[in-house]
Amino acid sequence: MATIIHLPLIVSITIAILALSLGGRISRYLNVLHTWGVPNVVTGGLIVAVICSALHTLTGITINFDLSARDILLLYFFTCIGLNIRLTDVTSGGRPLYHLLLLTTGLIILQNLVAYAIVSAFSLPPALSVLLGSMALTGGHGTAIAWSPFIDAYFGIDNALEVGIAVATLGLITGSLLGGPIAHRLMTRFRLKTNHPKPPIVGLPEDMGTDGKNDINHFDLLRTIAIIHIAILLGYGMDGVLKAVNITMPLFVSALIMAMAIANAIPRLFPAVIMPAKTPALALISDLSLELFLALSLISMQLWQLSGTGITILLLFTTHVVLVVLYILVCVFPLMGKDYDAAVIAAGFTGIGLGSTATAFTNMSATTSIHGSSPKAFILLSIVAALFLDIANSAFIAFLMR
Template sequence: MQILVPAFASVTLGITVFFVGAFLTRSVGFLKDYNIPEPVSGGLAVATLTWMYFYLTGDQIVFDLAVRDYLLVLFFATIGLNARVADLLKGGRLLMALLMLTVGFIVAQNAVGYLGTVLFDLPTPIAVLLGSAALIGGHGTAIAWGPQIEATTGFAAANEIGIATATLGLVLAALIGGPIAKRLIDRHGLEGSHDTSPIVGLEFKEKGEAPDLVNHISLMRSTLAAHVAILLGYFLHDGLDDAGLKLPLFVPCLLMGIVMSNTLPYALPRLTWPAGSKALAIISDVSLSVFLAMSLMSMQLWTLAELGGPLVAVLAMQLVLTVCFIGFVVFRGLGRTYAAAVLSAGFAGFALGATPTAIANMSSVTKRYGAAPLAFIVLPLVSAFFVDLANALVIQLFIGL
C-alpha cells in the first residue's frame, strides 16, 4: 500500500526538514565540524523514519515532488544570472581541467563497476549501472538505461540495481564532500574571500549581528529575472530537443541566465539588475535547500536493503575510488588552491550523486571558509552539460565491449 503525500504538504515538509537539519547540524559536533549540509541531515533523518514505518507496517510513504522540479530550475537560473563572461573566461583553464579529470573518472568508475560484475557473477553490461550511469549520471540516467540493459541481458533486477546504486550514491555524496574539503583546507591552510558577494551559501550570522537588509522589491526583481531566464530556458530546451540534443531542463535555464546577465545590463544601463545581490543569493539558498531536503527525505532506503551485500560492496569500492581520486588527482590537478578544495567537495557531490548535491556540498564549505564564486559557475557547466555527453559515449562503449 502507498500513502501519497500531496505536493503542498511535501514542500511544507521539505521546509520543515531543512530546519530539523539545521538543528541537527548545529547540535551534533560531527555534522557541524565536517560541513554536512542542513538539508542532508534533516532529509536523511526523515528518510530513515519512513524506512522504519515501511518495516513496521509494510506501507510506503510516497511524496509528490512536482514543486521540487521547479525549485531545481529556479536555483540554476539564479546561478546563471550571477555568472559573468569575464569570470568564465578567467576560469577556462579550470573548467577544462575539471572536465578532463571527470572524463577520466567516468572510465575508472565503470571499471570498478565491471570488477563488481566479475566478483558477483553479474552480466557485464550491469557494470555501468554500478558505475557512471547510476552515479555520475544519477537517477535519470539509471532509469533511462536500466530497461535497455534488462532487455539485452535478461537480468530482471537491472532497473532496481541502477536506482538503488543512484540512491546510495546520493547518500554518500552528501556525506563525504564536506569532510574532504575540511581536510584539504585545514591541511594546506586555505581560506576564501569573506568580502565577495555570495552566489549561494550565505554565511551564518552570529547572535546579535544585524541582518543584511533585503526588501520585497529586491526579492521580486530577482524572482522575475530568474523566471524570465526559466521561460527562455524552456524555449531553448525545446529547440535543442527537436535538434536531437537531450539535456536536463536546468542546463538551458542556466545558460539563459548567463546570456541575460551579460547582455541586458549593457543594453539597458538604467535597469537595476539583481546579479550579485543578497536577494538573489537568498533565492538561490532557499530553492537549493528545499530541493535537496525534498530529494533526500523522499528516498526509499528499503530498496537498498533488498539488494544486500553485492551492492554495498561495490559502492564501498566506488567510495574508496572517489576519495582517493579527489585527494591525489582532482585537488592537485585543479591547482591546490582554495577554489580547488571547494571544487573537490563539489566533485564528490556529483561523482557519486548529482549536481544539486555538489552545489550543496560547496555551499556548506563556503559558508564556513569564505566565497569561491568561480567554483559555482565552473562545476555546473561540467557536471550538468559536458559530462552528460561524455558519459553517454563511455556507457555506449562499455556496453558494446
C-alpha cells in the first residue's frame, strides 16, 4: 500500500540546505567535480532525489516536499539580477546581445524541428512534438506544467503532464551536469581567463571573506533586503496593472523590471542613497536564493517516474543533448567572441537549452566561483532569459498548437 509523507516547509528547506552542504563536502573529496564546475547543489540534490526514489521503489513511501518557498526564492533572485542591470549595460550590449537573442531563437526553432522529425519518423501523434520540443527543454518544469493541460484539452493526450515533466526532469539533470564541464573544456582548450578580478555579480568566490576583505555586516544585508523588498512590492503592483489590461507574464519578470527601474532611477534622483548593485551583500543573497531554489527543485524530483519513459522519448532526448552541445560549440561560443565571457555564456546556455533559467545561472555561478567573474555573461543572459526567452518560447508553442 502506497504511503505519502508530506514534509512541511521548514523540513523541506532544512533538507535542501543539507543537500547543498553534502554536495559541497563531496566536491571537496572528489576534486574532479570541483574542477569541472559541477554545482554543489546538483551533486547533493541528486543524491537526495535518488534516496527518495529508492525509498519509494523499495517501500512504496513517497516523500512530498513543500515547495511553496520556491516562488519567493525565484523573486529574490531575479530582483537581485535586476538591481545589477544598468540601462547602459542594455544599450551597450550591442552586437553580442543581438547575437544571443538570435541564438536563443534559433535553438528554440531547432528543438521543435527535431522533435517533429523524430515523432514523424516513429509515426506518433504529431501533437507529441509540442511536448517533446522547446516546451519542456527550454521552458523547463514551469512551462511544461503550465502548457500540459492545454495540450491535453486540445489534442486529447491524457498523459501530457507526465511526459512533459519526464522530459523536463531529464533536461534539468543533464543541463546541470554538462554546463560546467563544457565551460571548463573551452577555457582549458583556448587558455581563457577572466579580465574581472572583482567579486562576481553571482557566484561568490569560494575564499570570500577568508582574507578579511569584502566582509559583509548585518547593516549591508538589511539595507539590501529592504531595497529588494521594495522592488518586489513594486513588481506586484506592476503585475496587477498588467493583469487589469489582460497581459500576463511571470511575476519575477515584473519584479526584475521594477528592480532595473529602481537601480537606474535612484542614483540619478537621490545620489546620496547607497544602492546595492554589484556588492558582496547582493551577490550573497543572489547565490543563496538561487541555490535554495534549485536544491528544492532537485530534491523533489520523483525519479521513479522516468522508469516509464519510452524509447522514443529517450532517443529524442539524447538527440536534443547532442544538438545543444554541438550548437554551443559550433554557434554560441564562436559568435559570442570565443573569449572567457563566451565560455561562461556557454555554461549558462547549456542550462537554457536543457534545463531552465535557474539551471543556467547556477551553471554560470559555479563556473565563475572557480574561474573568476564575468559581469558581461550574467548581464546578457539576464536580459535574454528574463525579458525574451519565456515570451519567445510561449509564442512558438502557441504557433505549434495551431
